Amino acid sequence: MNHRPPVEAVDRVEPADAGAVHIRPLVAADAVAYKALRDEALRTAPDAFTSDYESSVGRDASEYVARFGALESGQFFLGAFDTAGQLLGCLGCEREQRTKQRHCAVVVGMMVSPAAQRRGIGRMLVEACVRATSQVPGLTQLVLTVTASNPHVVRLYEQAGFRAWGLLPNAIVVDGVGYDKLHMVRLLSH
Numbered sequence: 001m002n003h004r005p006p007v008e009a010v011d012r013v014e015p016a017d018a019g020a021v022h023i024r025p026l027v028a029a030d031a032v033a034y035k036a037l038r039d040e041a042l043r044t045a046p047d048a049f050t051s052d053y054e055s056s057v058g059r060d061a062s063e064y065v066a067r068f069g070a071l072e073s074g075q076f077f078l079g080a081f082d083t084a085g086q087l088l089g090c091l092g093c094e095r096e097q098r099t100k101q102r103h104c105a106v107v108v109g110m111m112v113s114p115a116a117q118r119r120g121i122g123r124m125l126v127e128a129c130v131r132a133t134s135q136v137p138g139l140t141q142l143v144l145t146v147t148a149s150n151p152h153v154v155r156l157y158e159q160a161g162f163r164a165w166g167l168l169p170n171a172i173v174v175d176g177v178g179y180d181k182l183h184m185v186r187l188l189s190h
């Protein structure tokens with residue numbers, strides 16, 4: 001018999017190397033903090049995202065609430081919060097909606113505030129996402145793209161069990177410079 005911790009286990013993560021960090025699903029009340037973190041990430045790391053700062057900064061925070069679904073749906077965002085309740089980072093999961101692709105979800109929007117980087121928060125978010133998605137009925141694999149020239153993030157995903165399966169040259173162009181995107185997949189165990 002396969003015993004897995006309940007989905008709610010995502011809520012309790014306090015590793016020593018990151019200080020007290022609480023991982024939980026984002027809800028509507030987190031929209032303003034999410035937008036601020038997202039705007040900062042798009043501005044400071046434009047080569048890491050397919051979205052751009054100029055198109056996003058004017059959006060209202062309420063426009064992001066639809067992304068904050070229940071863990072069980074496979075359509076959610078996880079947030080990493082410090083003890084004061086400040087959003088330090090987030091990671092999203094978007095389950096495919098077409099019947100023939102419902103077994104797959106796309107990991108999107110990995111963001112960690114520059115002030116909170118190199119504390120293991122990205123790793124905690126990826127691990128929490130994998131744990132949560134492993135419990136979603138019918139979901140068998142996760143896919144993502146990552147800027148190939150960012151070996152630190154590529155390694156983070158590899159350590160979480162993701163494997164590269166392809167490379168799209170010049171997937172995005174920022175200020176006239178092309179960046180390749182590495183496609184990665186991770187099979188889920190149920």
